[in-house]
Amino acid sequence: MAHNNRETLESVFAHTLTNYEIIIVNDGSPDTEDFEQAVEPFKARVHYFKQENRGAGAARNAGLRAARGEYIAFLDADDLWLPNYLEEQFRFINEHDCDLVCANAMNFGDSVFAGRTYMEFLMPKAPATGWITFLGLVSAEQSLNTSGVVARREPIFDVGLFDESLRNSQDFDLWLRLVHRGARAAYHDRSLLRIRWHEGSLSGDEVNRIIRQLKVLRKIETDFDLPEGERENVSRAIARRRTLLRFELGKIYLGQGEFDKAQASFAEARIAAPNWKAAVALWALDICPHFLQTIYLRRAHKARQRLA
Numbered sequence: 001m002a003h004n005n006r007e008t009l010e011s012v013f014a015h016t017l018t019n020y021e022i023i024i025v026n027d028g029s030p031d032t033e034d035f036e037q038a039v040e041p042f043k044a045r046v047h048y049f050k051q052e053n054r055g056a057g058a059a060r061n062a063g064l065r066a067a068r069g070e071y072i073a074f075l076d077a078d079d080l081w082l083p084n085y086l087e088e089q090f091r092f093i094n095e096h097d098c099d100l101v102c103a104n105a106m107n108f109g110d111s112v113f114a115g116r117t118y119m120e121f122l123m124p125k126a127p128a129t130g131w132i133t134f135l136g137l138v139s140a141e142q143s144l145n146t147s148g149v150v151a152r153r154e155p156i157f158d159v160g161l162f163d164e165s166l167r168n169s170q171d172f173d174l175w176l177r178l179v180h181r182g183a184r185a186a187y188h189d190r191s192l193l194r195i196r197w198h199e200g201s202l203s204g205d206e207v208n209r210i211i212r213q214l215k216v217l218r219k220i221e222t223d224f225d226l227p228e229g230e231r232e233n234v235s236r237a238i239a240r241r242r243t244l245l246r247f248e249l250g251k252i253y254l255g256q257g258e259f260d261k262a263q264a265s266f267a268e269a270r271i272a273a274p275n276w277k278a279a280v281a282l283w284a285l286d287i288c289p290h291f292l293q294t295i296y297l298r299r300a301h302k303a304r305q306r307l308a
Contacts (some may be wrong), residue, residue: 006038006041008076011080015087023047027059029053054164057161057164071090071150076147079194082192088192089103089150090150092186100150100152100155100175101150102186103190104148106191118197132187135237140244147195148192166212167212169216173216207253210248211249217241221238246269247266247275247277247281250266254293266282267282270282
């Protein structure tokens with residue numbers, strides 16, 4: 001962890017631009033001693049803040065409140081910017097007159113996605129070019145990598161910063177609010193950073209990620225004032241995405257052997273938008289849950305092998 005933090009900071013200081021401030025927020029890291037050892041060589045050149053663990057949203061908000069510049073760039077501790085990252089991002093912003101730009105990224109490390117770009121494996125049907133839309137984000141046809149985002153600071157404050165009640169998906173929620181309020185957001189298709197993108201696992205973290213995404217979708221339905229024509233399209237997109245998320249949640253529970261939770265999730269997926277996959281899963285769970293679990297785990301293993 002300390003090595004990754006030091007490597008991340010070195011990638012920032014290697015920039016071709018020099019007119020920027022660096023704010024580091026330690027959000028109650030359990031490895032604070034190692035973390036601060038990694039930061040120590042750079043201490044005179046950064047603003048370092050430490051707080052009790054309150055989640056990524058609270059950490060980013062602390063950094064936003066401390067920032068003095070017109071623009072904000074986010075970088076997670078595992079990721080690395082290329083030396084021309086900021087220069088190219090600001091050039092893009094000026095040329096396209098946008099409030100937010102998201103650069104493409106190359107995945108590295110020991111993940112099965114190593115050697116592939118973020119947009120290649122996350123958005124294969126929607127090239128990372130052009131403008132980012134509210135419907136594109138809601139439907140998951142478009143996605144943003146937070147470490148690749150540079151945005152004007154003022155619009156972020158105008159929409160209320162990150163939602164600290166969301167321990168996951170708080171960035172997704174912020175991008176939605178920004179674009180809904182009229183922020184001009186665009187893709188920069190050049191790979192200007194390197195990220196360690198880890199494959200989703202059968203873990204509590206993955207369950208929580210999906211549950212938080214479902215919570216954000218509920219927020220859209222209850223809190224967003226949408227024109228009638230747009231609301232119809234958004235509602236259809238939400239129904240499709242809720243079905244997919246509930247179905248994915250059901251598969252995670254199935255892999256863990258939590259058959260009652262899997263059954264509830266598949267049933268909710270079927271209610272959100274009737275589909276044959278959820279119906280078959282429910283039927284198989286009633287008759288032979290352990291056999292269905294074995295088939296799913298075997299297929300998941302083969303899928304990982306194909307990606308590798």
